[in-house]
Amino acid sequence: MSNLRRDIHSAYDAIEPSLGGMPERVVQTVLAEKNGRLRKEKMVYRLRISTALVAAVLVVAVGAAAVITWNSLHNNNTSPAGVGLTSVQQLEARPLTLPTVQTASQCPESASSTSPRYQYGTGPVYADGGQEIGTDWGHYWDVIWYAAPNLKGPVIVRGRDLMTTDRRVVFVGPYSGGPVIGTDTAPNVGAQHAELVLDPASPEARDNNHYGYWHIRQGMSNGWVGCVGFQIDGPNFSETITTFAAP
Amino acid sequence: MQQVAEIKSLPAGESTFADLLKPLIEPGFRLALAMLHDPTAAEDAVQEASFTAWRKLGRMADRGRLRPWFLGVVANKCRNARRNRWTSRAELTEDISVVSSEEATMRGADLRRAIARLGRDDRLVVVLYFYLDLPVDEVATVTGASVGATRTRLHRAIKKLRPGVAIEEALR
Numbered sequence A: 001m002s003n004l005r006r007d008i009h010s011a012y013d014a015i016e017p018s019l020g021g022m023p024e025r026v027v028q029t030v031l032a033e034k035n036g037r038l039r040k041e042k043m044v045y046r047l048r049i050s051t052a053l054v055a056a057v058l059v060v061a062v063g064a065a066a067v068i069t070w071n072s073l074h075n076n077n078t079s080p081a082g083v084g085l086t087s088v089q090q091l092e093a094r095p096l097t098l099p100t101v102q103t104a105s106q107c108p109e110s111a112s113s114t115s116p117r118y119q120y121g122t123g124p125v126y127a128d129g130g131q132e133i134g135t136d137w138g139h140y141w142d143v144i145w146y147a148a149p150n151l152k153g154p155v156i157v158r159g160r161d162l163m164t165t166d167r168r169v170v171f172v173g174p175y176s177g178g179p180v181i182g183t184d185t186a187p188n189v190g191a192q193h194a195e196l197v198l199d200p201a202s203p204e205a206r207d208n209n210h211y212g213y214w215h216i217r218q219g220m221s222n223g224w225v226g227c228v229g230f231q232i233d234g235p236n237f238s239e240t241i242t243t244f245a246a247p
Numbered sequence B: 001m002q003q004v005a006e007i008k009s010l011p012a013g014e015s016t017f018a019d020l021l022k023p024l025i026e027p028g029f030r031l032a033l034a035m036l037h038d039p040t041a042a043e044d045a046v047q048e049a050s051f052t053a054w055r056k057l058g059r060m061a062d063r064g065r066l067r068p069w070f071l072g073v074v075a076n077k078c079r080n081a082r083r084n085r086w087t088s089r090a091e092l093t094e095d096i097s098v099v100s101s102e103e104a105t106m107r108g109a110d111l112r113r114a115i116a117r118l119g120r121d122d123r124l125v126v127v128l129y130f131y132l133d134l135p136v137d138e139v140a141t142v143t144g145a146s147v148g149a150t151r152t153r154l155h156r157a158i159k160k161l162r163p164g165v166a167i168e169e170a171l172r
Helices: A003-013 A022-074 A085-092 B014-036 B039-059 B063-087 B102-116 B120-131 B136-143 B147-161 B167-171
Strands: A125-128 A132-134 A138-147 A155-161 A170-172 A176-184 A190-198 A212-221 A227-234 A237-244
Touching: A003 B014, A003 B102, A003 B120, A003 B167, A022 A176, A022 A190, A022 B014, A022 B039, A085 A155, A125 A227, A138 A190, A155 A176, A170 A176, A190 A212, B014 B039, B014 B063, B014 B120, B039 B063, B063 B120, B063 B136, B102 B120, B102 B147, B120 B136, B120 B147, B136 B147, B147 B167
Parallel strands: none
Antiparallel strands: A125 A138, A132 A138, A138 A212, A155 A190, A155 A227, A170 A190, A170 A212, A176 A190, A227 A237
């Protein structure tokens, strides 16, 4: 055993409290509360369903108003504040060149990152996978997207199920852009956009390596198989990420 | 894009669930404690991971992948817990009372602080490899990175923790 391994063991063993029956406690808590959690989720769902109907109408109305407004001003496109619309439109004009596969086993997994720090991507844009959230509509992942420190100009990310040509990855939240292609009445979702629009000059924050990063919720509707591709376009590059993640 | 691919079917009755999960609680808690430095938050993370396990364990095809899969879930829960801390502007701190000799306490605290200062991914591979004694390929499975990327992270972390030490010696 190396000195470092021994020292790390000693360092953490010194602060590790006794488990004191924790395994049994954790398992019992799951078994005792799983039904309660389900009931609570159902109750919350029922309480919300009535307001969700109202919210859905409001969301659709607001979304429609936003789309109509942007249509009239900007030819049916949205982009987050601070991102130049003309540049974004130029990137949107690039065709999606993602492959289409016939079966899940043919999924071209190129997801391994060329960076030792991030899970997906070949640069200058990378992503880390995150927590999965299921709704009646489908599945969302809270993903972190990263952009290289010296990257200039807007970046747009578009994705789709590689086994079909019409099931697109949706993006929700303040960094989503492009046309609104759907709505999910689940909490913290709302309008679903076809694109992620990032301004590398104004990230949500920067990590220790000065890479700008954004927390993004992105999703796929029920029925997808798991083979998904992303095309990431910036002024001077085009990058593709393909991966398989079963729903 | 979480590492739950190829998960299919396995009986998930309550006794099966308990039998499968109990041996994972201790490594899960040790991982969470080393990542969060807070026993209460660590137990919460393991508890939340266990609820996730209950929902998804029934689709787990390969029991051999259970430990890295569960530890990956725990790591994600820790990431969310830390993210919540960031939003409240709190920093990783030493919340735990240490009872040991003074010199060893200082040395251990210094090392824990040094590990806490590593980036999230570097810290995760250090804890998994050196503290949980997982082999590199299993660390790679937990983190969702390639074995090569995992080795690179380990090398970089070792250089930060022990500048000048021989990497291969440290990896033993």
